[in-house]
Structure formats: C-alpha cells, structure tokens
Amino acid sequence: MDEDVLTTLKILIIGESGVGKSSLLLRFTDDTFDPELAATIGVDFKVKTISVDGNKAKLAIWIFFPSNLLEDECWGSGEDTAGQERFRTLTPSYYRGAQGVILVYDVTRRDTFVKLDNWLNELETYCTRNDIVNMLVGNKIDKENREVDRNEGLKFARKHSMLFIEASAKTCDGVQCAFEELVEKIIQTPGLWESENQNKGVKLTHREEGQGGGACGGYCSVL
Numbered sequence: 001m002d003e004d005v006l007t008t009l010k011i012l013i014i015g016e017s018g019v020g021k022s023s024l025l026l027r028f029t030d031d032t033f034d035p036e037l038a039a040t041i042g043v044d045f046k047v048k049t050i051s052v053d054g055n056k057a058k059l060a061i062w063i064f065f066p067s068n069l070l071e072d073e074c075w076g077s078g079e080d081t082a083g084q085e086r087f088r089t090l091t092p093s094y095y096r097g098a099q100g101v102i103l104v105y106d107v108t109r110r111d112t113f114v115k116l117d118n119w120l121n122e123l124e125t126y127c128t129r130n131d132i133v134n135m136l137v138g139n140k141i142d143k144e145n146r147e148v149d150r151n152e153g154l155k156f157a158r159k160h161s162m163l164f165i166e167a168s169a170k171t172c173d174g175v176q177c178a179f180e181e182l183v184e185k186i187i188q189t190p191g192l193w194e195s196e197n198q199n200k201g202v203k204l205t206h207r208e209e210g211q212g213g214g215a216c217g218g219y220c221s222v223l
Helices: 021-030 081-095 110-114 116-126 150-159 175-187 196-200
Strands: 007-015 043-052 055-064 100-106 133-139 163-166
Touching (some): 021 100, 100 110, 110 116, 150 163, 163 175
Parallel strands (some): 007 100, 100 133, 133 163
C-alpha cells in the first residue's frame, strides 16, 4: 500500500503547554477540534499520508511532554524525581532523526512567544540534523485578545531562518498549509530525507522561487 509513498518523515511539534499543539495535530490528522482537550502528558503520536506537489509522504508526527515542565506542579509534590528522569532520558530519542519541527506559540499569550528561544536551544541541543526544517506557528488567531502581533512572529522566524504561519486549530485556518509547506521544504532539501523510492526515477516538483505561500492563499511566508 505504501509503494507510491516517496518517503516517511519524522515531524515534531514543540512549544509551551497550552499553546494548542495537540489541537493542531488533531485538526490536521482527523479534522476535529475539542475545546476541552486535556494537556498532553507523555507522548502523543499520529500518522498521516499527504501529497505535496505530486509527491506523497507519510508523516509520523510526535508531540512530547514539554521538558520545561518536568519540575512543574503536574508532578504533584515535586518529589517524583524518577518520573522526571524518565522523561529527561526520553528527550534525546524524541528529537533524534527528525526532519521537520513545528514550533508553536499562542498569539494570545506573550509568555509562550518569549520562551521560543528556550525551545530553539533545546532543539539545537538534541537535534541530530543540521539541515532540519523548522516552521513557526502562531496559533489561536481566532481569539480577540491577541498579545503577539503577526509582524513579531514573522521577524522572529526570519531571524532564525524558519518558515512562518499564523493559524487556528479551531477554525482550521492555516493548519493544512503549515504541514504542507513544511513537507515541501523538507523534500526540496537535498540529503535531509531518504527513501527506497529515490532509485525509482521519482521526479520532484519545485515551485518557482518567490512563490512562497502557493496553496496557502498567502498565509505562509517561506523564508
């Protein structure tokens, strides 16, 4: 069934607790939205196959319990050091071999934007690839109490050579685009992905430079 799949890609979704990582994942994979969705504890994982510019890719998408919360109140008394250490030892495995990362912040919570640097530092520490493709997503644009302007997100993305989009898991705006642009950029990056199909004369299609956004209807800024 996977004979026509060009490659399987490992995609990570990271960011502060409550920014909507699981909601983005569910909207993309199942086209559902649950306003009462509980915070992810441990690891969330889903698989979805998509076609981008005629190239079919299977995405293995992971959400990992934020390492910066290991000493948080969610550990109850804070004395569950064994549990904390278990998650710490899992962190390198989570990042290992990933070809793409979606870094999410909540446009209504400036603190989640301010802490993006911490996530980039963690990514640099544990990521095993230098050419990994990063996508910055400002989520929850459906809400009115915005604290982070779009231009701030765009500036941060440009500074760190990331793709950028604002999105809403609730309304579906920008969600499909975020994953499609990320996959397209990965496929267009030589050496970042490997597949048995590479030797079968697979023809990769590329958009002309300067046409960033494509099917996104102007949502995405490809940097």
